[in-house]
Amino acid sequence: MVKQVDVIVIGMGVGGEAVAESLAGEGLSVVGIEGRLVGGECPYWGCIPSKMMIRAADLIAETRRVDGIAGTATVTPDWSPVAIRIRDEATTNWDDAIAVKRFTDAGGEFVRGWAKLTGPGQVEVDGQAFEADKGVVIGTGTTPVIPPIDGLADTPYWTNRDAVETTTVPDSMIVLGGGAIGLELAQAFSRFGANVTVVEAADRLLPPEEPESSALARQALEADGITVHTGSRAERVEHDGHTFTVATADGKSLTAEKLLVAVGRRVDLSTLGVDTLGLDPKARNLTVDEFMRAGEKLWAVGDVTGHGAFTHVATYQADIAVADILGRSTPGADYRALPRVTFTDPEIGAVGLTESQAREQGLEVATASAQIPSTARGWIHKAGNEGFIKLVVDTEREVLVGATSAGPNGGEVLGALTVAVHGEVPIGRLKHMIYAYPTFHRGIQDALRELP
Numbered sequence: 358m359v360k361q362v363d364v365i366v367i368g369m370g371v372g373g374e375a376v377a378e379s380l381a382g383e384g385l386s387v388v389g390i391e392g393r394l395v396g397g398e399c400p401y402w403g404c405i406p407s408k409m410m411i412r413a414a415d416l417i418a419e420t421r422r423v424d425g426i427a428g429t430a431t432v433t434p435d436w437s438p439v440a441i442r443i444r445d446e447a448t449t450n451w452d453d454a455i456a457v458k459r460f461t462d463a464g465g466e467f468v469r470g471w472a473k474l475t476g477p478g479q480v481e482v483d484g485q486a487f488e489a490d491k492g493v494v495i496g497t498g499t500t501p502v503i504p505p506i507d508g509l510a511d512t513p514y515w516t517n518r519d520a521v522e523t524t525t526v527p528d529s530m531i532v533l534g535g536g537a538i539g540l541e542l543a544q545a546f547s548r549f550g551a552n553v554t555v556v557e558a559a560d561r562l563l564p565p566e567e568p569e570s571s572a573l574a575r576q577a578l579e580a581d582g583i584t585v586h587t588g589s590r591a592e593r594v595e596h597d598g599h600t601f602t603v604a605t606a607d608g609k610s611l612t613a614e615k616l617l618v619a620v621g622r623r624v625d626l627s628t629l630g631v632d633t634l635g636l637d638p639k640a641r642n643l644t645v646d647e648f649m650r651a652g653e654k655l656w657a658v659g660d661v662t663g664h665g666a667f668t669h670v671a672t673y674q675a676d677i678a679v680a681d682i683l684g685r686s687t688p689g690a691d692y693r694a695l696p697r698v699t700f701t702d703p704e705i706g707a708v709g710l711t712e713s714q715a716r717e718q719g720l721e722v723a724t725a726s727a728q729i730p731s732t733a734r735g736w737i738h739k740a741g742n743e744g745f746i747k748l749v750v751d752t753e754r755e756v757l758v759g760a761t762s763a764g765p766n767g768g769e770v771l772g773a774l775t776v777a778v779h780g781e782v783p784i785g786r787l788k789h790m791i792y793a794y795p796t797f798h799r800g801i802q803d804a805l806r807e808l809p
């Protein structure tokens with residue numbers, strides 16, 4: 358028998374959970390279907406546990422900066438409080454009972470299983486059939502890319518999930534991929550004593566970001582004792598029962614106890630039944646319009662849409678999809694001021710376009726920057742003050758179209774720059790406002806002074 362409801366949500370990760378809970382709270386009959394854990398990657402294997410690891414690792418690094426500023430300090434790193442915190446506080450031992458209850462308390466119906474579209478508004482999960490009057494929302498996220506490297510598939514390599522679940526720190530670790538996941542986890546494990554090597558195929562770390570960000574990330578990792586190989590592609594992987602050996606195309610042979618694969622994420626539409634709606638199951642993502650509509654009676658939110666694999670994108674899109682489904686007017690999605698922060702120490706935050714992206718778009722571009730150690734607050738801060746602020750200006754419109762804020766609290770300083778890009782605040786207004794002294798964000802004013 359087919360159960361008739363208002364809305365079906367497939368994938369109750371960050372985006373799907375937000376949509377399902379809001380619509381149920383509005384009194385719609387909503388079925389939420391999740392194959393793993395309600396909440397998705399972010400709370401169980403992503404943002405939250407990784408940031409707990411980073412918070413602990415940063416405390417260790419700060420302690421090491423005491424000498425010469427505040428006396429002397431020694432620190433004995435211990436992973437067990439981190440592992441316990443991830444188990445007890447972040448994930449309740451990877452149990453989603455609280456999240457399921459939150460949804461059902463809001464009036465939703467929860468089904469555990471792997472769902473498939475069978476037609477417009479139609480979904481099947483483990484032999485149960487549902488039909489949605491209003492529509493289906495897809496929030497199925499991504500999975501780690503496992504590249505077709507000779508030998509890799511047969512080895513016990515780690516993904517972010519193993520790294521988050523580990524109760525011990527390996528003696529040594531090779532990290533494949535110098536993106537956000539690779540760098541954040543490389544630095545955290547290194548600060549807890551692992552001997553870490555990062556292997557990045559591109560010629561610099563964090564390739565989509567400013568080259569200055571790549572250089573800073575490399576300098577910070579190397580200062581932590583991490584070995585960084587860029588322009589280096591793994592060609593063959595072996596595991597002898599104890600040790601990984603990675604042979605790279607440029608002739609290196611690297612060995613370590615663990616191998617973390619962090620070379621990106623992929624959307625898999627092949628088993629979702631999107632072909633029943635005339636969509637391509639081999640597509641790289643589900644294409645959505647500005648209101649998150651992906652097809653007939655179909656909306657999509659989060660990583661699956663390909664607009665940036667970030668929790669803040671998933672929740673932003675969820676709000677728009679909810680309004681659209683409810684027939685309420687809402688501004689459509691606008692990604693001009695998309696912020697992202699790599700939570701290394703120093704934090705590397707960026708919003709909008711990089712300089713090269715702005716030039717590729719044909720804009721008349723001017724840039725300006727300030728070095729954090731030369732700002733008043735950076736100079737006071739001393740040890741651990743590395744970083745910079747870079748502004749990317751569209752000189753025709755005299756507004757910021759992008760910016761990078763790297764340094765201590767770089768992600769927080771990014772807030773002001775995000776408002777400036779999003780609000781298209783004229784450069785003249787930014788120049789003639791008051792910046793609290795001596796804050797890190799006052800570095801924005803130092804950079805603005807470089808502009809004519």
Ligand SMILES: Cc1cc2nc3c(=O)[nH]c(=O)nc-3n(C[C@H](O)[C@H](O)[C@H](O)COP(=O)(O)OP(=O)(O)OC[C@H]3O[C@@H](n4cnc5c(N)ncnc54)[C@H](O)[C@@H]3O)c2cc1C
Pocket residue numbers: 367368369370371372373390391392393394395396397398399402403404405407408470471472473496497498499517538629658659660661665666667668669670671700
């Ligand atoms: C290590 C790591 C650190 C990260 N750190 C940050 C960070 O600091 N800040 C940030 O903004 N982002 C971060 N991210 C990214 C963030 O986790 C994702 O962008 C976010 O989880 C995307 O949400 P989503 O709802 O699109 O997908 P997901 O959270 O991936 O949820 C999708 C859900 O759908 C379920 N599902 C899939 N197919 C089906 C099906 N057919 N039927 C039923 N259920 C299905 C899955 O089981 C999953 O639970 C991090 C990611 C990782 C891996």
Ligand SMILES: NC(=O)c1ccc[n+]([C@@H]2O[C@H](COP(=O)([O-])OP(=O)(O)OC[C@H]3O[C@@H](n4cnc5c(N)ncnc54)[C@H](O)[C@@H]3O)[C@@H](O)[C@H]2O)c1
Pocket residue numbers: 504533534535536537538539541556557558559562563564589590591619620621622665666667697698699700
């Ligand atoms: N702080 C955050 O907001 C945060 C943290 C972690 C993850 N995320 C999200 O998750 C996404 C995925 O993270 P990620 O780090 O896995 O992907 P990524 O795409 O950001 O980085 C992957 C890196 O691996 C490199 N690479 C690809 N193939 C390779 C190979 N065979 N050998 C060596 N290097 C190779 C790429 O050049 C790239 O630099 C991010 O893009 C981001 O959207 C966000």
